[in-house]
Amino acid sequence: MARKARTHYAILGLICWKPMSGYDIKKMVEVGLRYFWSESYGQIFPTLNRLVDDGLATKKVDPESGGRRRQVYTATRSGRKRFEAWLRQPTDLPRLRDELKLKFFLTSRSETDEGVRLLEEYRTQQLEHLAMLKESEVIFATALQGAGMPEELDQLMKTLDWSDSDMTDEQSHEILVFYLTLRSGILVAEARVAWVEEVLPILQAGKLPETL
Amino acid sequence: MARKARTHYAILGLICWKPMSGYDIKKMVEVGLRYFWSESYGQIFPTLNRLVDDGLATKKVDPESGGRRRQVYTATRSGRKRFEAWLRQPTDLPRLRDELKLKFFLTSRSETDEGVRLLEEYRTQQLEHLAMLKESEVIFATALQGAGMPEELDQLMKTLDWSDSDMTDEQSHEILVFYLTLRSGILVAEARVAWVEEVLPILQAGKLPETL
DNA sequence: TCAGACATGTAAGTCGTTACATGATTCA
DNA sequence: TGAATCATGTAACGACTTACATGTCTGA
Numbered sequence: 001m002a003r004k005a006r007t008h009y010a011i012l013g014l015i016c017w018k019p020m021s022g023y024d025i026k027k028m029v030e031v032g033l034r035y036f037w038s039e040s041y042g043q044i045f046p047t048l049n050r051l052v053d054d055g056l057a058t059k060k061v062d063p064e065s066g067g068r069r070r071q072v073y074t075a076t077r078s079g080r081k082r083f084e085a086w087l088r089q090p091t092d093l094p095r096l097r098d099e100l101k102l103k104f105f106l107t108s109r110s111e112t113d114e115g116v117r118l119l120e121e122y123r124t125q126q127l128e129h130l131a132m133l134k135e136s137e138v139i140f141a142t143a144l145q146g147a148g149m150p151e152e153l154d155q156l157m158k159t160l161d162w163s164d165s166d167m168t169d170e171q172s173h174e175i176l177v178f179y180l181t182l183r184s185g186i187l188v189a190e191a192r193v194a195w196v197e198e199v200l201p202i203l204q205a206g207k208l209p210e211t212l
Numbered sequence: 213m214a215r216k217a218r219t220h221y222a223i224l225g226l227i228c229w230k231p232m233s234g235y236d237i238k239k240m241v242e243v244g245l246r247y248f249w250s251e252s253y254g255q256i257f258p259t260l261n262r263l264v265d266d267g268l269a270t271k272k273v274d275p276e277s278g279g280r281r282r283q284v285y286t287a288t289r290s291g292r293k294r295f296e297a298w299l300r301q302p303t304d305l306p307r308l309r310d311e312l313k314l315k316f317f318l319t320s321r322s323e324t325d326e327g328v329r330l331l332e333e334y335r336t337q338q339l340e341h342l343a344m345l346k347e348s349e350v351i352f353a354t355a356l357q358g359a360g361m362p363e364e365l366d367q368l369m370k371t372l373d374w375s376d377s378d379m380t381d382e383q384s385h386e387i388l389v390f391y392l393t394l395r396s397g398i399l400v401a402e403a404r405v406a407w408v409e410e411v412l413p414i415l416q417a418g419k420l421p422e423t424l
Numbered sequence: 425t426c427a428g429a430c431a432t433g434t435a436a437g438t439c440g441t442t443a444c445a446t447g448a449t450t451c452a
Numbered sequence: 453t454g455a456a457t458c459a460t461g462t463a464a465c466g467a468c469t470t471a472c473a474t475g476t477c478t479g480a
Contacts, residue, residue: 002466003441006311013318023431036313040469045433068431068476087319087326091312093337095440099218100303101248101393106225107299108389109382114299115389125305144420170321173418177320177327180414181313184407191403195396202392206385208356214438215469235459252441257461281448282459307468 001054007043008051009086012075015048015057016083019074022048032178035133035185048073056082100125115203123196130189133182140179144172219255220263221298224287227260227269228295231286234260244390247345247397260285268294312337327415335408342401345394352391356384 001008014025022044029039048071051057056079062070075083100122107114202208214220226237234256241251260283263269268291274282287295312334319326414420 004467006309006314007467010314013314017318017321021431022433033314033317034308036308036310036317038308038468041433042435042469042471043467049433068474070431083318087315087330091315091330091333091337093341094310096246096248096250097218098248098306101396102222102225102245103299103303105245105248105389105393106229106295108386109229118299118303121303125303129305141420174320176414176419177317179420180411181317183411184313184404187403187407187410188400191399192396195399198395198399199392202388207388208353208391216438219439233459234461250440253461254441254443254463255439261461 004092007039007047009083010037010039011044011047012051012056012079012083013086015051015073016075016080019072021062021070021072023070033181035136035182051079055079112203112206116200119196119200119203123193126189126192126196130186130193133186133189136182137179137186140175140182143175144179216304219251219259221295222249222251223256223259224263224268224291224295225298227263227285228287228292231284233274233282233284235282245393247348247394263291267291324415324418328412331408331412331415335405338401338404338408342398342405345398345401348394349391349398352387352394355387356391 011025014020014028020028022041025039025044025048026041029037048057048059051073052059055076057073057075059071059073062072100118104115104118104122107118223237226232226240232240234253237256237260238251238253241249260269260271263285264271267288269285269287271283271285274284312330316327316330316334319330
């Protein structure tokens, strides 16, 4: 397998988690993992077939499927081993390429106004993102507090192949993990907003406050 | 130019900021921008020549250079215009692909211990990163408070072609901008550590605290 | 019957890193 | 003289997205 092969392991991990088709994987990523991961069809299908070639997964046609025949992929024993070995390997920090900070830096020889404008754009963007995350947070928290299963989780439930009437401990644990990863997105977005609040007055004053 | 062409604009922006060679750009990125950007030689040199082909930059040999002849690139008028237009375009959110959160999610059907281990690894990693950032913070703050120019800034000073005896207002403004982008890295790293502190006890308890 | 959802896939191109090749100068 | 550093560049690969092509079933 290739150098980092993050996509390979992401997909291998998902089919270890639960046998799935390429389409299921895409749904799963869009509904549940979108706060910290993305995959496109152009990666998913070639990768799945590559996993089969490498003996890490098997493919079989789902006999129950209506529509075009679903190809369901399942991790083999050696696939699981490979996945578990990857889990234990040290994890790189996410790649840093923050376009807005680059723009901000590059305006340092222009008018201060330009930097202020960029910071305000950043704040607006992050606040919108935050609002979206907080909506999801409420949905997950409702489910976790046993106060019913919000409609918005239905699609996720279906992808996970759960019946909506009975929530087992394991399912509730999985919803908890969704919630926890979501919290991380919220804390980071809040930190970015806090950064703007800290930095705007300094930039406008042109210097650090005396009280540092 | 290509779809997003972040690298093109990053490099164009740097030579608008100040005429530089490919080698200077690499240094600049490593010393000053590394908290939010990266570029490799494999991108820098082809991109610089592409900018010349497109009429956005000019190349000339630096007559004063010892060693192998330096090729110094300068933005043309149309290069500057292009760069300024890019600055005003809406900025995408950074791409999300956080490998550790993926691992954390994928362990949700394994033993809780595995998730705990990953969170602790994340905390350690972030704390190390934070310590490094805070060292740099002290260095920049010292310079900004006029308490002398720390040795560690020498390389940066040289890349920016400043003599170390006189710090003009403009130079001090640029150091301020370095400092402000650094603060952003610090706030985000702190938020990630806070996330671990929040999440570890919840994961170990297996449920949200009653007091939510 | 036909729009829309489900489902799988490919081609082309963009984006980015790593490893390597090369050459000149400085200084111990 | 020869190691370190400054400096430029390419080839090969790997990572990822977008747009497109295709096919099947369901239900209005």
